[in-house]
Amino acid sequence: MNTIRKNVSKTLLSLALCACAIPAFAQQSYPTAQGAADALVDALGTTKADAAKLAVVLGNDWRDYVPEDSIERKDVDAFLARYMESHGMTAGKDGRMMITAGSGALWTLPLPLAQDDKGWHFDMAAARDEIRTRRIGRNELDVEQVLRAYHDAQMDYAEVDRDDDGTLEYAQKLVSTDGKHDGLYWSEDDSGQISPLGPRFGDDKPKGEYYGYRYHQFTSQGASAPGGARNFLIGDNMSRGFALIAWPAEYGETGVMTMMIGYDGQIFERDLGPKTDELARAMASYDPDSAWKEVPETTTASTATP
Structure with missing residues (x-):
């Protein structure tokens, strides 16, 4: 952009x-x-x-x-x-x-x-609609890039045994606990390990928002997900996959489409309507059925830099 x-x-x-x-x-x-x-x-x-x-x-x-x-x-x-x-x-x-x-x-x-x-x-009334439309479009493009960055970060995270337990696993948190590497972002330390996600994702955001969206990781997926139903956890380790959902913090103001991404890197989107926040929070697993549409990878450059 x-x-x-x-x-x-x-x-x-x-x-x-x-x-x-x-x-x-x-x-x-x-x-x-x-x-x-x-x-x-x-x-x-x-x-x-x-x-x-x-x-x-x-x-x-x-x-x-x-x-x-x-x-x-x-x-x-x-x-x-x-x-x-x-x-x-x-x-x-x-x-x-x-x-x-x-x-x-x-x-x-x-x-x-x-x-x-x-x-x-x-016409300031029309301007308000125009501004909102542009903001939504910009946020949605940026969130697509955030989800792709999340996917890449999870793949990078799993290349190293971050907690020395002898198991390669995906991160169960977006932001690490202070002093640990149990999330995709951590502050620079003397370990020599670079955080898979950049510092902007670790910044404090109002109400947990990032580009006008909220985020939640799943620990399982349903039958409609690529690869079928399965739990991502083996014991305490998330080794069998990962998935993230992103939904508008204010439906119709900061975004319209709810988006999800899983291990295969495919983004799905769906308009959940005015009850988006309630419906998104109630989702227990990554399960994009036929109501969800695949999002083709855009060639538009984005300013989103997690």
Whole structure:
């Protein structure tokens, strides 16, 4: 995934604005869609965004749609550089227009422009849907890469007897107990052994989330899984396979599809609906039946780097 494309998307959702109070403004309309685009670029400024101008351009309730988490100005500058390089308009849904920036591979701003009897304005309700759709798509691509990284890490983990018990086994944890190598990630130590998963997977995540998803390992698989039903455990060792499920932390906001991967490396996905969290937590084993669809390996580069 293009780094600028992803970072600029975050930038224009965050806008790095000061948290000071500003007067209330009615959102302004413009004679042309390009005029609205120019006003937004002007509000972003050359060195610092103008909060008052942004309130005029995007409306007084822009905070309902745009997080106020600060990010580096360089991401704003990256978008502005692409915009100054080349920009234009492309048709969106329901007669709306979308701002494009850059030459070659165009990047489309996730803030649609709509026209009414007053002129052109940024449709922030439509922007919320567009932003959510892009976030879900980005998260799902990243989670696919996380699952593939998990599979590779398990294969690496099982090449070494990590607990000196004379048995090669897969890790039963994603993150190791402090001072041990009983999970796929551990902090750098003097053992000389490199953690199969990188440090980003070991970082503290709110509510155990990673790219907007939650994760759980299975210790068995059902009859529908490749290879048929079996317990992965032999005694205390998980030597007969592994599997991981990932489901959206907030269905419809951070993701839609629930995904699973097992020993053979095939990812399966399914839309479990509004009760995704409840249904995913209730699954006792890896058992992708006919309701689950195979996910082909994507050639799209991902920013997911566990």
